[in-house]
Amino acid sequence: xxxxxxxxxxxxxxxxxxxxxxxxxxxxxxxxxxxxxxxxxxxxxxxxxxxxxxxxxxxxxxxxxxxxxxxxxxxxxxxxxxxxxxxxxxxxxxxxxxxxxxxxxxxxxxxxxxxxxxxxxxxxxxxxxxxxxxxxxxxxxxxxxxxxxxxxxxxxxxxxxxxxxxxxxxxxxxxxxxxxxxxxxxxxxxxxxxxxxxxxxxxxxxxxxxxxxxxxxxxxxxxxxxxxxxxxxxxxxxxxxxxxxxxxxxx
Amino acid sequence: xxxxxxxxxxxxxxxxxxxxxxxxxxxxxxxxxxxxxxxxxxxxxxxxxxxxxxxxxxxxxxxxxxxxxxxxxxxxxxxxxxxxxxxxxxxxxxxxxxxxxxxxxxxxxxxxxxxxxxxxxxxxxxxxxxxxxxxxxxxxxxxxxxxxxxxxxxxxxxxxxxxxxxxxxxxxxxxxxxxxxxxxxxxxxxxxxxxxxxxxxxxxxxxxxxxxxxxxxxxxxxxxxxxxxxxxxxxxxxxxxxxxxxxxxxx
Numbered sequence: 194x195x196x197x198x199x200x201x202x203x204x205x206x207x208x209x210x211x212x213x214x215x216x217x218x219x220x221x222x223x224x225x226x227x228x229x230x231x232x233x234x235x236x237x238x239x240x241x242x243x244x245x246x247x248x249x250x251x252x253x254x255x256x257x258x259x260x261x262x263x264x265x266x267x268x269x270x271x272x273x274x275x276x277x278x279x280x281x282x283x284x285x286x287x288x289x290x291x292x293x294x295x296x297x298x299x300x301x302x303x304x305x306x307x308x309x310x311x312x313x314x315x316x317x318x319x320x321x322x323x324x325x326x327x328x329x330x331x332x333x334x335x336x337x338x339x340x341x342x343x344x345x346x347x348x349x350x351x352x353x354x355x356x357x358x359x360x361x362x363x364x365x366x367x368x369x370x371x372x373x374x375x376x377x378x379x380x381x382x383x384x385x386x387x388x389x390x391x392x393x394x395x396x397x398x399x400x401x402x403x404x405x406x407x408x409x410x411x412x413x414x415x416x417x418x419x420x421x422x423x424x425x426x427x428x429x430x431x432x433x434x435x436x437x438x439x440x441x442x443x444x
Numbered sequence: 445x446x447x448x449x450x451x452x453x454x455x456x457x458x459x460x461x462x463x464x465x466x467x468x469x470x471x472x473x474x475x476x477x478x479x480x481x482x483x484x485x486x487x488x489x490x491x492x493x494x495x496x497x498x499x500x501x502x503x504x505x506x507x508x509x510x511x512x513x514x515x516x517x518x519x520x521x522x523x524x525x526x527x528x529x530x531x532x533x534x535x536x537x538x539x540x541x542x543x544x545x546x547x548x549x550x551x552x553x554x555x556x557x558x559x560x561x562x563x564x565x566x567x568x569x570x571x572x573x574x575x576x577x578x579x580x581x582x583x584x585x586x587x588x589x590x591x592x593x594x595x596x597x598x599x600x601x602x603x604x605x606x607x608x609x610x611x612x613x614x615x616x617x618x619x620x621x622x623x624x625x626x627x628x629x630x631x632x633x634x635x636x637x638x639x640x641x642x643x644x645x646x647x648x649x650x651x652x653x654x655x656x657x658x659x660x661x662x663x664x665x666x667x668x669x670x671x672x673x674x675x676x677x678x679x680x681x682x683x684x685x686x687x688x689x690x691x692x693x694x695x
Contacts, residue, residue: 237508241492250541251534257488261512283502290501 213281218274221403222330222338223285226274228397228404229323229342230282231289232316233267236260239312240361246305255360256309269341273334296393300386306368306375307382313361313440314383314433318390321432322397325425329410365440380442387433391426398422464532469525472654473581473589474536477525479648479655480574480593481533482540483567484518487511490563491612497556506611507560520592524585547644551637557619557626558633564612564691565634565684569641572683573648576676580661616691631693638684642677649673 214223237260244256268277275281293315300311320342327338369376398405399422408421417424437443465474488511495507519528526532544566551562571593578589620627649656650673659672668675688694 234505234508237512238492238496238504241489241508241511242496245489245493250538251530253489254485254530254534254537257485257492257515260492261488261515264508264512279502279505283505286505287501 211281211284213276213278214284215274215276218334221407222334223274224288224401224403225323225326225330225407226270226338227285227287228289228292229320229338230267230270231286231292232319232323233263233270234286235293235319236263236312236316236358237267239308239316243305243309243312243361248305252360252364255364259358259360266341270338273337273341292397293393296389299389302382304378306365306379309361309365310379310383310440310442311386313358313365314386314436315390316358317436318387318394318429318433321429322394322425325411325428326404326407327411329407329412329414362440365442369440369442376442380437383437383440383442387430391429394429395422395426398425462532462535464527464529465535466525466527469585472658473585474525475539475652475654476574476577476581476658477521477589478536478538479540479543480571480589481518481521482537482543483570483574484514484521485537486544486570487514487563487567487609488518490559490567494556494560494563494612499556503611503615506615510609510611517592521589524588524592543648544644547640550640553633555629557616557630560612560616561630561634561691561693562637564609564616565637565687566641567609568687569638569645569680569684572680573645573676576662576679577655577658578662580658580663580665613691616693620691620693627693631688634688634691634693638681642680645680646673646677649676 240256240260240263244253244260247253247256271277271282271285275285296315300315302308302311324339324342327335327342329335330338365379369379398408405421408425412419412421412424491507491511491514495504495511498504498507522528522533522536526536547566551566553559553562575590575593578586578593580586581589616630620630649659656672659676663670663672663675
């Protein structure tokens with residue numbers, strides 16, 4: 194059931210009746226899918242760039258495979274609300290074109306491992322954000338969206354539609370285990386990246402009424418009685434702490 | 445039938461009895477698959493890098509999709525001679541690690557369209573080389589290898605296992621059609637890149653007896669009575685001319 198119509202039922206404001214976009218999907222959901230799909234394209238770029246300058250052939254291959262999986266997931270997301278055509282995909286993703294430029298500028302680094310961690314943390318926060326907003330999406334699209342965005346089960350990270358980060362996480366773990374100084378540096382870097390990522394997320398929520406409404410829906414679905422914005426940040430921060438623990442880096 | 449045992453039947457010299465590599469496949473064929481697989485990884489990197497700095501979202505998406513397809517083809521190639529494990533793949537590809545560094549240094553460019561053309565031409569020559577050598581490979585592996593390396597039929601370039609270049613070719617065509625000066629510059633650049641690529645190919649053939657033998661097998665299979673090295677270069681040059689014609693750039 195819906196929760197008091199917290200997000201409007203109109204078709205996507207970015208694409209009123211755009212060819213190839215499912216007109217039965219609410220605009221807020223199209224927007225969320227667009228953000229999630231853009232996030233995967235950005236993740237492709239981050240992993241691919243770290244593949245190109247990877248120090249070993251094994252890392253190069255592993256990160257290329259991860260980047261390809263990010264695109265597989267992107268196409269799975271877009272198929273939820275479009276007919277799968279490139280034109281329809283472009284309409285859904287276009288509103289987020291350039292959305293990460295500021296984040297990217299503020300977290301520039303020439304250190305390979307820092308670039309890798311930036312991808313894992315930035316993409317991790319963006320995915321947790323999308324997953325959290327998907328909680329409140331009703332009906333068939335909501336179920337499918339949550340399935341596609343699901344965190345892969347342990348040991349199944351390398352499957353086609355699974356997360357793209359598995360190899361990056363493994364490589365970072367190796368790097369941190371081998372070099373204590375670099376590990377401390379990465380822990381510090383992780384705090385900087387997550388700060389920028391959380392600030393970007395709140396900017397998104399503030400600037401996009403559909404996403405604000407979805408955050409409210411999610412909070413209500415989970416029985417949370419708090420300001421959705423504050424709740425969202427604390428939830429994403431907690432997920433980030435778990436992520437850094439998995440990397441054995443202090444959050 | 446085989447042609448006078450022009451390549452030895454021993455298992456790969458790079459990996460005598462390596463776990464996960466099919467011991468029934470001749471060493472020369474494992475080497476050819478390794479080169480073809482490394483070529484696809486390099487193509488992934490070239491397309492992905494041009495995706496990251498693409499001028500439009502559409503180009504960024506298209507080149508990312510092409511890069512992902514290069515990896516799909518890479519995995520299809522590796523599956524022909526390995527059990528599909530990452531370790532076995534690493535053994536097959538490792539002998540070619542760094543093989544394109546010189547080529548890459550000699551064809552550096554900051555012009556986006558030149559970088560794109562470098563990928564199309566460099567990868568095109570490398571693929572034509574692998575296709576030509578595959579002509580002489582006997583038996584079941586030969587048939588499968590030729591199928592995977594096959595040039596996609598017109599209009600079917602965008603399919604999962606098809607060539608990765610389709611989008612790059614389309615984007616270059618758009619760029620060249622819109623800017624006559626850039627088109628002339630690209631035609632010149634194409635000649636430089638193909639020169640470097642052909643010089644690399646002859647170095648490969650000279651330095652790797654298995655590949656020399658395969659070139660001879662291919663020439664004999666096609667009834668060519670000429671020095672395999674000279675024949676190979678003239679064949680690759682002809683393919684390059686056709687490729688530049690398709691791009692409407694003068695070779």
